[in-house]
Each structure stands twice: as structure tokens, then as C-alpha cells.
Amino acid sequence: MTNEDLITALKKIVKPYVQDELAFETLGEESDFIHDLKINSAHLIDVVLDIEDHFDITIENEELEKMVSVGSAMKLISTKIS
Amino acid sequence: MGANDIVDLAQNQLTRRRRDRFISKVFNRKEKQFLLASTEVSTKMWIYWAMKESGYKLSVQCGRMKRFIPLDFSCELINQHIGSVRVDQFHFKSFVFQTRDYVYCETYLNPSERFVHNVFESTLAVGMTSNELYRQLAEDTEKRCHFKPGSVQIKKNVYQIPQLYVNGKQQPIRVSLTHDGKFGAYLVSSL
Numbered sequence: 465m466t467n468e469d470l471i472t473a474l475k476k477i478v479k480p481y482v483q484d485e486l487a488f489e490t491l492g493e494e495s496d497f498i499h500d501l502k503i504n505s506a507h508l509i510d511v512v513l514d515i516e517d518h519f520d521i522t523i524e525n526e527e528l529e530k531m532v533s534v535g536s537a538m539k540l541i542s543t544k545i546s
Numbered sequence: 547m548g549a550n551d552i553v554d555l556a557q558n559q560l561t562r563r564r565r566d567r568f569i570s571k572v573f574n575r576k577e578k579q580f581l582l583a584s585t586e587v588s589t590k591m592w593i594y595w596a597m598k599e600s601g602y603k604l605s606v607q608c609g610r611m612k613r614f615i616p617l618d619f620s621c622e623l624i625n626q627h628i629g630s631v632r633v634d635q636f637h638f639k640s641f642v643f644q645t646r647d648y649v650y651c652e653t654y655l656n657p658s659e660r661f662v663h664n665v666f667e668s669t670l671a672v673g674m675t676s677n678e679l680y681r682q683l684a685e686d687t688e689k690r691c692h693f694k695p696g697s698v699q700i701k702k703n704v705y706q707i708p709q710l711y712v713n714g715k716q717q718p719i720r721v722s723l724t725h726d727g728k729f730g731a732y733l734v735s736s737l
Contacts, residue, residue, distance in 0.1 A: 498613075499706075504726075505599060505614050506558065513567055525571060529615050 465545065467493075470538045477514045478534075481507035493535030511537075519545055547655040547720055548735070549603035551596040552665065554648050554727025557673075558592060565591065572598075572616040580623070589649065590623075596651035597621040597640045601631030603722055604638055604653050606705060648729045661720075662690070665731040674730035679723050683710075683732045710734065 475491055482488045483502035487495060497503045503511065512523050512531060521544040523531070530540050560568060565588055569581055577594055584590040598619040605612075605619075610633070612618070621640070623629040629640040631653055639657045643650040643665070650665055664686060668674040684698040687710065699711040700721065708721040720735040 505602075505616070506553075506595060509568055509571055509616075512571060513564065525617055528571065528617070529613065532613065 465542075467538065470541060471534065473518060474515075474534055474537060477518060478503065478511055481510055491534060493533070493538060495534045496532060497534070497537075515541065521545060547604060547607045548652055548659065548661050548733050549600045549607060549722040550650065550652045550663065550724050550731055550733040551599040551603070552648055552650045552724045552726050552729050552731050553592040553596050554673075554729050555589065555592065556647065557727030560588065574617060574620055577621065589644065593623070593642050593644065593649045593651065594621050596649055597623075597629055597631050597642070597653065600640065600651045600653040600722075600724075601633060601636075601638050604631075604655060605633050605636055607707060607720065607722075608636060608655060610634060610636070611705070648726075650724075650729075650731055652733055660736045661733050662736060663731060663733045665729065668725075668728050668730065673728050674725035676723070676725065679725050679730040679732065680708075682730070683721070683723070683734070686732075687734070 478501060479488065481503045487500045495501055497508055508531060512528065516523055519541055527540060530536050569578055569591060573581060573594060581587055581590050581594065598616050598621055601619045602614045619631055619633045621629055621631045627642050629642060631638045631640055638653045638655060640651055640653040652663065666682060668678055670678060680700040683700055687698045688695055693712060697713050700708050701711060702708050708723050710717045710719055710721050722733040724731050
């Protein structure tokens with residue numbers, strides 16, 4: 465899976481939870497889930513659950529702290545699907 | 547110091563499977579045992595969530611500048627309305643208010659400190675927004691303290707902690723704001 469595919473998939477996953485539409489339009493690897501996209505903490509858990517479903521992976525509880533930005537989520541997903 | 551969090555229950559309905567997965571990600575063993583033994587698992591789950599979230603906001607006020615990792619915070623209800631949140635060296639006290647529509651939690655470092663709070667429903671079709679919450683707090687403060695209309699402003703600092711200004715001057719009071727779905731609430735130390 466290419467980085468582009470990953471970003472496209474992540475964009476679809478985070479869309480329902482984003483509160484800053486403008487930041488969503490310019491979403492990139494550096495976009496911070498909370499500070500830029502304004503996803504609230506409860507919905508960040510929803511994003512994790514949706515990522516698990518979409519990629520058929522398990523994100524361990526101790527890995528939740530790595531879910532900071534689109535880029536860090538991509539890294540985490542890549543290591544699990546490779 | 548005090549911080550608050552509100553959860554709109556209608557806005558946060560989860561399927562049983564989703565709820566159980568949410569619980570497995572967010573709560574420690576003792577918390578899970580309590581929740582899963584409860585007769586109202588979903589409501590109790592959101593109460594514990596609101597305790598952790600308000601505990602997190604309070605920990606930031608106390609200088610713990612870390613991101614919110616729910617498992618860092620352990621919480622416990624002593625009875626229906628009183629509980630505690632622990633994180634690192636901190637031990638906070640929580641007060642829980644529950645209606646059919648929302649759960650609301652206030653967490654304090656020193657519960658004897660005087661605070662003013664208000665929980666209210668949005669008048670907007672889109673639900674509560676930060677701007678509506680700011681406006682309500684500003685108007686209520688102006689009325690309560692006999693300030694001129696338009697003299698109170700709310701702004702967030704670099705750590706995203708809200709600050710209250712009167713005529714452009716920052717006031718030495720603590721402000722905590724929360725909104726979810728239709729509901730919003732503020733908690734401010736007395737001016």
C-alpha cells in the first residue's frame with residue numbers, strides 16, 4: 465500500500481469526526497488529529513477502532529499515544545500491515 | 547483548581563460491540579470490572595470517560611503538559627455522585643451529575659475552592675459551539691459581576707486553557723469549558 469493509498473483511506477476514516485473542515489481539506493501527514501483537525505478525544509478512540517476495522521489490525525492500548533498525527537498513524541499502520 | 551466535562555448521551559450511543567471495544571481501549575482492569583458489572587454500562591462508561599477527561603484538563607492546569615492518554619488516568623466512583631481520579635502524583639476529587647440526556651463531571655484539586663458553574667442546552671440547530679459557550683459565559687459573568695455588556699471576553703492561551711478578560715485585562719480566575727452535542731457547561735472560580 466502506498467502512502468497515497470494510506471492517506472486516502474485515513475481521510476475517509478477521520479472525515480465523520482473532523483470539526484475543522486478547512487484543516488480537513490488540506491489534510492497531510494503533519495496534520496495533528498486534535499490540534500489541527502479538532503477531533504475530540506472520544507472520537508480519537510473511534511478513529512482507532514475504525515482503523516482497526518478498515519486495515520484488519522489491532523492497535524494495542526500502549527500504542528494509543530502514537531496516534532498523534534496523520535503521519536504517525538500512517539507509520540503505525542504501515543508497520544502492522546507490512 | 548477545577549475542570550469539567552460533559553457527554554451528550556444521545557450523541558454518543560454505541561452498539562454493544564463498539565461499546566465493549568471502546569471500553570477495552572480506554573479503561574484499566576478495575577474500571578472494566580466495575581463498568582461491565584454495572585446495570586447501565588453505557589451511562590457509567592461515559593461517566594468514567596468524563597471523569598478521565600476532566601481529570602486530564604485539571605492535570606494540564608496543574609502543569610502536567612502531556613497529551614490525553616485515557617489509560618494514564620484511573621478513576622473510581624465512591625457513590626453515584628462522588629469519585630476520584632488519579633494520575634501520576636495527583637489525586638483529584640470528582641463530582642458527577644447525571645440526567646436522562648447527559649452526564650456532567652467536575653473534577654477538583656481542592657474541592658473547598660469556590661466555583662460557579664452552569665450547564666445549558668444550545669439554542670442552535672447544529673448543537674453547542676465554542677462561540678455559543680463563550681458568549682454564555684461572558685454574558686453570565688457580566689450579569690453576575692455587574693460589568694458593562696460586552697466587557698467580558700474568553701480567549702484560549704497557548705496551552706488551550708481558556709482565560710477570562712474584562713475590558714481586555716486577563717483575570718486571575720480559572721475557567722474550564724466543555725461542550726458535546728446539544729449541551730455545554732462552564733466552570734469558573736469566583737471573581
